[in-house]
Amino acid sequence: MNSEPARPIRPIAIIGGTGPAGMGLALRWARAGETIIIGSRDEQRAQLAASALQRKVGKQANVSGLENGAASSAADILILTVPFEGQATLLKQLKSSITPGSVLIDATVPLASAVGGRASRPLGVWQGSAAQQAAELVPKGVSVVAAFHNLSADLLNGDDPLDCDVIVCSDDGDAGQLACELAAKIPGVRALDGGRLENARIVESVTALLIGMNIRHKGHAGIRITGLPPASYR
């Protein structure tokens, strides 16, 4: 008989999860034993993505695919991985599907490419950052965290450990802690508390810098924060 206590099932819904960023996070968390729901505007696309992930991870993977609204209702942990140009409209559509008490972890990077500019330039957002825009649009009682902006989707979708820190910003300490815990499940990743949600603008804009470096140097740049006490790295 297995004497280990049963793990509570806490599905993680990845909204806009059919793209490289969502699929990469889903892959790493499915491998770590998490229950994943891939969300899409199209249920069939979500199911195809979930099947592809299931094949990649193997029989032990617990992955399903749902339309974004159904995915949002089915989980209390939501990861938002859509292009900035779709973020506000989508969050307005999902308002009635997101349960109060949920945590929404936003990985959206506002890039100038959303308005015909370069992906290596950050786009100014009235609220300060994509994450702060998300915080304005989610239902009352939903905590927003900014995280995972600086991880390369190409590397996430591979098999090797990453060489990158994840800076987590939130005004809700418990929600930030949850994001740190999820980040630490990705091999090679360390999570760091980046302070309040208003700091998300800095972390989001670092991604534009990394994209420019990737173009110039033909690589997959990440970041490491050094010099903090060991206990700061989760």
Ligand SMILES: NC(=O)c1ccc[n+]([C@@H]2O[C@H](COP(=O)([O-])OP(=O)(O)OC[C@H]3O[C@@H](n4cnc5c(N)ncnc54)[C@H](OP(=O)(O)O)[C@@H]3O)[C@@H](O)[C@H]2O)c1
């Ligand atoms: N790629 C990276 O390396 C990386 C790294 C860190 C952060 N990010 C950020 O994470 C987000 C997703 O990145 P990605 O490269 O995965 O993007 P993506 O492939 O362009 O989009 C992800 C998914 O979002 C959905 N989507 C596209 N346009 C939409 C719209 N107008 N409204 C609602 N949903 C829409 C699509 O899914 P359906 O068609 O199935 O609905 C798509 O598969 C972006 O904000 C990006 O800046 C990316």
